[in-house]
Amino acid sequence: MHADTWSKADLHIHSNHSDGLARIPEIMDWVEKRTDLSVIAITDHNTIEGALFAKSLEDLYGFEVIVGEEVSTRSGHIIGLWLNETIPAGMSVVETLAAIHEQGGVAIVPHPFSPRGIFGPLGRTEFLNTVNDLAFHALEVYNSIPYLVWANSVAAKMFTGGQGIAATGGSDAHVLQGIGTGCTLFRGSNAEDLRRSIENLETRASATRGGLNVALRYTFSIPRIRRQRSLNWERCKAR
Ligand SMILES: [Zn+2]
Ligand SMILES: [Zn+2]
Numbered sequence: 669m670h671a672d673t674w675s676k677a678d679l680h681i682h683s684n685h686s687d688g689l690a691r692i693p694e695i696m697d698w699v700e701k702r703t704d705l706s707v708i709a710i711t712d713h714n715t716i717e718g719a720l721f722a723k724s725l726e727d728l729y730g731f732e733v734i735v736g737e738e739v740s741t742r743s744g745h746i747i748g749l750w751l752n753e754t755i756p757a758g759m760s761v762v763e764t765l766a767a768i769h770e771q772g773g774v775a776i777v778p779h780p781f782s783p784r785g786i787f788g789p790l791g792r793t794e795f796l797n798t799v800n801d802l803a804f805h806a807l808e809v810y811n812s813i814p815y816l817v818w819a820n821s822v823a824a825k826m827f828t829g830g831q832g833i834a835a836t837g838g839s840d841a842h843v844l845q846g847i848g849t850g851c852t853l854f855r856g857s858n859a860e861d862l863r864r865s866i867e868n869l870e871t872r873a874s875a876t877r878g879g880l881n882v883a884l885r886y887t888f889s890i891p892r893i894r895r896q897r898s899l900n901w902e903r904c905k906a907r
Contacts, residue, residue, distance in 0.1 A: 676851045676874070677707035677862050679736070680747065680778055680808065680838025685718030686738075687897035687904045688842045689889065692721045695847065700729050703848040707859050711736040711747050711778075711838075714757040714903045732859040738778065739764050740905075744786035746804070747776040747838075750863070757903075761786050765803055774866060775804040776836055779811040799833065806866055810837035810873035812850035834866045837873030842893050849876050 682688030683695055690698070692710070699705055708731060710719035719735040726733045736749045740757040741764045748755055748768035755767045768775045780787040787795050836852040853872045854865035865871050897904040 673857050674853050674855055675706035675857045675861070676704060676848070677709070677854060678703075678705050678839050678841070678848050678851045679709040679734070679749065679776065679836055680711050680738070680811065680840045680850070681708055681847055682712055682738075682840070682842045683710055683718040683722075684896060685715055685721075686712035686900050687893055688712070689892055689896055690844045692718050693725065694844060696722060696725050696729055698844045698847055699731055705731055705848050705851065706857050707732045707734060707862050708847070709734040709736040709749050711738045712903070713738050714740055714754070716751055716754045734859050741786065744788060745778050745784050746786065747778050747808070749774045749776065761802065769803065774806065774863065776806040776808055777804050778808040778838065779813070779840070780807055782811070804833070806834040806836045806871070808838050808873070809835045810850045810875055812839040812841070812846060812875065832869065834869045834871045835873050836866070836871055837875065843889050850874070851876070
């Protein structure tokens with residue numbers, strides 16, 4: 669075991685299989701050459717197609733890939749990691765969490781207090797009550813999308829620990845330059861270590877410097893992201 673090694677994972681990345689602008693081979697090359705990530709999860713909207721493609725290329729690179737999906741439930745987004753099959757959009761949060769567990773996956777609530785987050789409209793008390801009824805593993809307390817700055821600070825404050833929920837960070841990257849700008853610190857160095865670290869509630873969310881630059885790039889990319897979304901509309905539309 670690598671008891672004192674800590675590594676970085678970006679657990680929230682979109683490719684052109686949903687509304688991201690980069691193709692999977694471009695993402696793989698970028699991660700290898702331009703980041704210090706040890707693990708990435710490809711989490712396209714409502715498909716694991718791109719994630720499976722990335723997984724098939726894993727041997728060519730020095731980091732590991734987790735097959736993930738950002739599922740559109742009837743009340744917001746849920747990320748499933750370590751999936752084998754695509755989980756259909758349009759189910760309730762509880763049904764979606766059950767489907768993730770059935771596959772032996774890990775469920776993460778991304779951007780929990782954003783408009784597309786499942787806790788979007790809830791106050792603090794309701795949040796704490798709801799948390800007890802839902803069987804998810806981790807809350808994404810840091811998401812790099814610029815307009816979520818406020819929601820991130822709410823998420824970080826709401827996350828008080830002691831609820832058996834791990835804290836993760838992800839970039840929600842839709843462009844290459846965004847990858848790794850939000851990340852999860854975990855003990856160990858590979859995907860298996862990451863999973864153990866999530867189960868042991870020792871993961872931490874982190875953000876890299878250069879955030880403003882990335883924010884500007886993201887803003888300039890929005891029209892292209894919207895065009896890409898329209899190309900994959902059935903996958904990406906809000907539910
Ligand atoms: Zn989302
Ligand atoms: Zn996303």
